[in-house]
Each structure stands twice: as C-alpha cells, then as structure tokens.
Amino acid sequence: MSHLIEEVRKQQPLIHNITNQVVMNFTANGLYAVGAAPVMAHAKEEVEEMARIASAVVLNIGTLTKEQVDAMILAGKSANQAGVPVVLDPVGVGATTFRTDSANRILQEVKVTCIRGNAGEIANLAGVDAQVRGVEGSSDIDVQKLAKLAFETLQIPLAITGEKDVVVDQGAQVSISNGHPLLTKVTGAGCLLSAVIAAFISVSDHVTEAMSDAISYYNVAAEKAAEKHAYPGSFQVAFLDQLFEVDGAAISKKKRINRSL
Amino acid sequence: MSHLIEEVRKQQPLIHNITNQVVMNFTANGLYAVGAAPVMAHAKEEVEEMARIASAVVLNIGTLTKEQVDAMILAGKSANQAGVPVVLDPVGVGATTFRTDSANRILQEVKVTCIRGNAGEIANLAGVDAQVRGVEGSSDIDVQKLAKLAFETLQIPLAITGEKDVVVDQGAQVSISNGHPLLTKVTGAGCLLSAVIAAFISVSDHVTEAMSDAISYYNVAAEKAAEKHAYPGSFQVAFLDQLFEVDGAAISKKKRINRSL
Amino acid sequence: MSHLIEEVRKQQPLIHNITNQVVMNFTANGLYAVGAAPVMAHAKEEVEEMARIASAVVLNIGTLTKEQVDAMILAGKSANQAGVPVVLDPVGVGATTFRTDSANRILQEVKVTCIRGNAGEIANLAGVDAQVRGVEGSSDIDVQKLAKLAFETLQIPLAITGEKDVVVDQGAQVSISNGHPLLTKVTGAGCLLSAVIAAFISVSDHVTEAMSDAISYYNVAAEKAAEKHAYPGSFQVAFLDQLFEVDGAAISKKKRINRSL
Numbered sequence: 016m017s018h019l020i021e022e023v024r025k026q027q028p029l030i031h032n033i034t035n036q037v038v039m040n041f042t043a044n045g046l047y048a049v050g051a052a053p054v055m056a057h058a059k060e061e062v063e064e065m066a067r068i069a070s071a072v073v074l075n076i077g078t079l080t081k082e083q084v085d086a087m088i089l090a091g092k093s094a095n096q097a098g099v100p101v102v103l104d105p106v107g108v109g110a111t112t113f114r115t116d117s118a119n120r121i122l123q124e125v126k127v128t129c130i131r132g133n134a135g136e137i138a139n140l141a142g143v144d145a146q147v148r149g150v151e152g153s154s155d156i157d158v159q160k161l162a163k164l165a166f167e168t169l170q171i172p173l174a175i176t177g178e179k180d181v182v183v184d185q186g187a188q189v190s191i192s193n194g195h196p197l198l199t200k201v202t203g204a205g206c207l208l209s210a211v212i213a214a215f216i217s218v219s220d221h222v223t224e225a226m227s228d229a230i231s232y233y234n235v236a237a238e239k240a241a242e243k244h245a246y247p248g249s250f251q252v253a254f255l256d257q258l259f260e261v262d263g264a265a266i267s268k269k270k271r272i273n274r275s276l
Numbered sequence: 277m278s279h280l281i282e283e284v285r286k287q288q289p290l291i292h293n294i295t296n297q298v299v300m301n302f303t304a305n306g307l308y309a310v311g312a313a314p315v316m317a318h319a320k321e322e323v324e325e326m327a328r329i330a331s332a333v334v335l336n337i338g339t340l341t342k343e344q345v346d347a348m349i350l351a352g353k354s355a356n357q358a359g360v361p362v363v364l365d366p367v368g369v370g371a372t373t374f375r376t377d378s379a380n381r382i383l384q385e386v387k388v389t390c391i392r393g394n395a396g397e398i399a400n401l402a403g404v405d406a407q408v409r410g411v412e413g414s415s416d417i418d419v420q421k422l423a424k425l426a427f428e429t430l431q432i433p434l435a436i437t438g439e440k441d442v443v444v445d446q447g448a449q450v451s452i453s454n455g456h457p458l459l460t461k462v463t464g465a466g467c468l469l470s471a472v473i474a475a476f477i478s479v480s481d482h483v484t485e486a487m488s489d490a491i492s493y494y495n496v497a498a499e500k501a502a503e504k505h506a507y508p509g510s511f512q513v514a515f516l517d518q519l520f521e522v523d524g525a526a527i528s529k530k531k532r533i534n535r536s537l
Numbered sequence: 538m539s540h541l542i543e544e545v546r547k548q549q550p551l552i553h554n555i556t557n558q559v560v561m562n563f564t565a566n567g568l569y570a571v572g573a574a575p576v577m578a579h580a581k582e583e584v585e586e587m588a589r590i591a592s593a594v595v596l597n598i599g600t601l602t603k604e605q606v607d608a609m610i611l612a613g614k615s616a617n618q619a620g621v622p623v624v625l626d627p628v629g630v631g632a633t634t635f636r637t638d639s640a641n642r643i644l645q646e647v648k649v650t651c652i653r654g655n656a657g658e659i660a661n662l663a664g665v666d667a668q669v670r671g672v673e674g675s676s677d678i679d680v681q682k683l684a685k686l687a688f689e690t691l692q693i694p695l696a697i698t699g700e701k702d703v704v705v706d707q708g709a710q711v712s713i714s715n716g717h718p719l720l721t722k723v724t725g726a727g728c729l730l731s732a733v734i735a736a737f738i739s740v741s742d743h744v745t746e747a748m749s750d751a752i753s754y755y756n757v758a759a760e761k762a763a764e765k766h767a768y769p770g771s772f773q774v775a776f777l778d779q780l781f782e783v784d785g786a787a788i789s790k791k792k793r794i795n796r797s798l
Contacts, residue, residue, distance in 0.1 A: 037561040037577050039298040043463035055298050058341045061372035080580045111583035202565035248777025255509025300559040304724035309769050316559050319602045322633035516770025
C-alpha cells in the first residue's frame, strides 16, 4: 500500500483553517507544499458554508478572541453535520483561563475527530496538572502515561507531539521518534502539523493511522531539512522544500514507529 | 521609453493595503522588493486618512469580516474623492455567499480602477457560472472568452491571472504567457500581484498598460526564480530576490505578450 | 562580563507581544532565533493574565484597532502591577490622527519602560514636527537633537533607530552605527527590534545598556547576513540565521558605539 502522503497529493484536500494570526501564512504555504489546498475564513457569516465544502476543518486557538471561538463552534457544528473531520489544536491551554475555558467550550459543542497539542497543553486540557509556559509545553512529563490518562478523560484520539510523539486511541498507542530540535525554533511548527494531520485524516478511514503517518512524514521532512541547514531561517525554507519533496519511499527508509496496546 | 518598474522604483509609491491576514507579511515584503512602500491599516477610525495619503489602495477580501468590508468601503470612497486609484482583489468570490455579496457591495459603493482575480473568481463576480474551489480558480475556463464576457458585465478593467494571464479593457485585450507553476504553491502570489498592479497603476496614466507591465514583470521574476529553485520554500525566497533584481531590460528579453482588440 | 545576548539565551524570557498582523510571524521566529520565547495574545479576556506571567510585554500599534488598544492598556497596566517591563513601538504615529491619539492614550495609562521607533515616529510622538510617510521615517532629521528634545518631553528612555541609531535616557546618549540598508527592505525589522529590546531589558537592570546591547547585536547580525546576501528575500532568511548564531564575541568585534552625556 502506498503512503498516505501520495493520497493527499492525489486528492488535494481543501483544508479550512480557523487559526491564529501568527501562523496563517506558514500554515497555508505548508499545506501547499504537502499537496493540499488551504483556505482561511473566520467570519461568522461564512464559516458554516466554508466548513461544509472543505475536506477537513482545523480549529486552532493560538490568538483566539470571543468572536473567533464563536466562529469555530459554528464551523465545527457545520462540519459535524456534513461529515467533515475536525482537528482541534488547543494552543496555550493552561496559560490563561480564557484559553482553557474556550477549548473546553469547543469540546462541549463540537464533535472533534482528533486533538494535537504538546504535552503541557494536553495535560491541561485533560485536567492533569502541568505547568505550561506560554505556548511551549513542559518537557519533563511522562508522555506515554499522559497519553493514557488524557485519552481516558477526553475519549478523543490524541497526538501529543514534542521531543517524542505519541498517538493514542481506544486500545492503541503509537510512539514516533523522528523529528529534529530545530522544529522548536520555527513558529507554528505544531500548528502546521495539526493542519497536515487534518489533510491526512481527510483521505483516510483510520484516524490513528492518518495521525501517525502525518507525523512520520512531517518529522522525516524535518530531519532531511536539518541534514543541510543548522540555523532556523534556512531550516524553515528547507523544511517547506522537504514537505514538497519527501515521498512514501523516503519516509519508509527513515521512520521509527513503535506500536503498543 | 523605460519600463514602468523603473518608475515605481523612482517614485516609491505608498500602497495602502486592506488585505487578508494570510498574506500581509508577504505582500509587504513583496512591495518593498518591488521598490514600493507598503502600509497596512484597517481600522475604520483611520482608513480614510490613510487612503488619502496613499498612492494607491488595495482592497482584498481574503479573510474578510463585516467590519473589514465596512472599512474597505470607507477607504475606497476616500480614495475616490482624492483621485487615488483602487484595486480590488475578490479572493474566493463564489466560495461563500458572504464573499460574493461583499465584493458586490464594494463594487456598488466604490469606483474601482481595476480588478485582479483568477478565472473562477472573475467568472463568479461577473455572474458567469464556474465552480470555485476554495481560493483556487477553475482551470478549464476559456479565459479570453471569460475576459470579454466579464468586461461587458462589469465595465471595469480586469486582469484574469492563472496559467495564462489576460488583461481586458474597453477595446483592448492583452494575453501574457510568462510565469511559472511554482507560483501556485506560494500563498498570496495572486494577492501580491494585485498590490504590485496597484503600484504600477499609481505611476502610470494607462491602466491597461500598467496592469500588463506589472504582470510581465512579476512573471519574469517568477521564471528567473524557478531557473534555480524547484521547490516552493526556496522558490519563494528567490522570487522576492528577483522582484528586487529584475529590471526593464530583463523583462524585455523574456516577456511574451499578444495584444488584440 | 558576558554580553546580554548570552543571558537572553540562558533565561529564555517569555515575551508577550500585542503587535500588528503584518509582523507576527517574523517577530515570533525572530524571538525564537534570539533565544527568547514568543507569545501572542490580544483578547481582552486574557491579556492581563498573559502579561503577568511574561518576562516583558511589547505594545505595537502597527495595525491597531480600538479593541486592540484597549487590550494593550489592560496588558500594560497588568504588567505595571507585576513589575514586568513594557516596550512601546509607536508604528506610524503621525500618519493618522488615530495612531497619534492611541499612542498618547497608551502613554497616559501605562508606565512604559522604553520606546523604540524611527525618527519620524518619535518626532511625532514627542510633538516635534516631522513628516511621516506611511510607516517610514523621514531621513533628514538631526537624530541626536531629536533624541534630546524627545526625551525632555516624554521622560522615557528612547531608542530612535534608522540609518544611525540613538539611545537616550536621563543624562546619557548612546550612538550606534552598525546595521545594513537591507534591513529597510524587510517588513517588521523595526518591530522585531522592539521585541528583541524587550527580551534584553527583561534580563538586565539597566534599560539603556539593554537597549544599546540589543541594537548592537541586532545590527551586527544584519551586517553578517548582508556579507553573503545582497537581495531582500535571501537576506531575511540569513538574518534569522545570524540572530541565532551571533554571540557576544562576534558583537564585540564589530560593534561601533559612542557614548556621550
């Protein structure tokens, strides 16, 4: 079977992003590099219509406002009705009460297909104590334990990404150990990954597999970019190039995945 | 006569952009590379004042809200009173009712100097049926026929850009066949072109010529960038470099234009 | 004593930016390259909480709205109460009445630790006549005289940046003559510098020294980037790389500073 990245490139799914202002440009360029088509729209007057025609919807609360969260809920409900998958990226949850409350409001009102966040964000969202520093996750959390606990509480497939990435679903936990520290120097690296996961989910029937494949692909692209560039400016450019170039064969050679129950 | 790009670089026109959040940074950097000066301002309290001191105004509805469209109309009317040209970029028109209605509202209230969009957007704006997929245009439209029909309806000089570019005005139709497919992988390539057209129009008395010259220049820069870079990340960087470097002589060597009535 | 850049990299201060939409991505990537951690948040519901946990707050009015200025004042007051330094970047002051009034409103309600702007902005903010063209400063102002007059009026430490940079405080004036003209071709070069100054101030007890050190560091990085890249696209990428690479030793070799009373 071919890798899902080939399927993304064939189907060119339209990904509707309601996302933060910091990463909009990088997310759109990243989705183009992946082979998907981005659309950004957040006005309450149009989000329901846009979500319906999309292949997947991404809700990212990085620079949220009350109005934007309202629009996210409209878009999410519309996606739910139309059978369009919804990915939640709970950026900075735990840093302020407003973020935590808004993420919980979204989870109450929208059926979310999966969530991607760093350890600190997922720990806060699930009510596990952790200190979240800005939009950065704490690094001294036992991620596999967190994945288990968070899934028990949230009952939604999760991708917890950081130094090591873990995907968790009912009865399945996948560890992925590709990637490169330079990704932490690129603003929106996590946000774009959420959008890439959305693209992969939209062309697959298996959420966990789509999440794992998206993360492997993404991190192999980062490794290949870092082979030639050691600084964050040129790394970011090379990373977009690699998202465009990396194919199933390149991923197979490099990917390191462990599956467990 | 020297190419208009030289005139832009000499006059350094101030381009007031009310544009979408995805492309603001790229548009501003692109305008600097061209030799113009960008300013972004969208608060209703200041857009009239800003539009009056600008050399041209760009209205781009890519991530529109009701408030932003109101601000666009204030800016557009102020520009009209001051004799400042106005370029409309109807991003995604046809994808949602709100976009179509907003673009029509702008056209009713503001005297627009010219419009730049892809085939799908222009077809929708003019009421010619076409399926618009996100912000991407349909590729199987007869663009020269569309140009004719759309100009008959809208009675505004138009630039329809895509694989082939067409500029149309009363009694004139210009086809331009420079450019490179990698431009479709760069978010905001169309949006920046609208801003570049605004810069060219602001230093010329001939709208059609200014549009054609802007498009030739832009596409020659893309071709030169693509000679060395085959991937979208590094292509985008090289494209900004080429916008800065390309001069009238370089354009003359490469440009492919056909004029017809 | 080691250069403050080493201290920034050790402490990784969290910089809370309420800034304009054009430069958010570049500011965040720049702060990561410097070694700081960026956070962007502008909703009135969370800015007070975010400002309190930040190491410094940056208020930048580049694409201001009434709501955003309200949020800036909430964040600024909260920072004041928590003893967190506040940097004001009065982008485009003088271009419109709304900008000038908003900057003055912030100065009345928030105790600002220091201000960074170009000559035109500072001249307008201090009530010294100057013609500001968009967000660009006039270049024919006697900057050292301006620094003196502006400090007398505003009584706040100032960094006036442009071809030559001047830092002024009670009884001290520092001239810094590093830098490169290509910086003027990068959107948000001034805005990012304000954020970098915030990072330096947050790890120092001496505001003037922190401002001077930040500017020297920033401009040496620009010089080193310009040694290899003559065009704005590739220069910007190399500049981020150099912000990441340049250390105290590299700065010492290149910096050109004059101190006077």
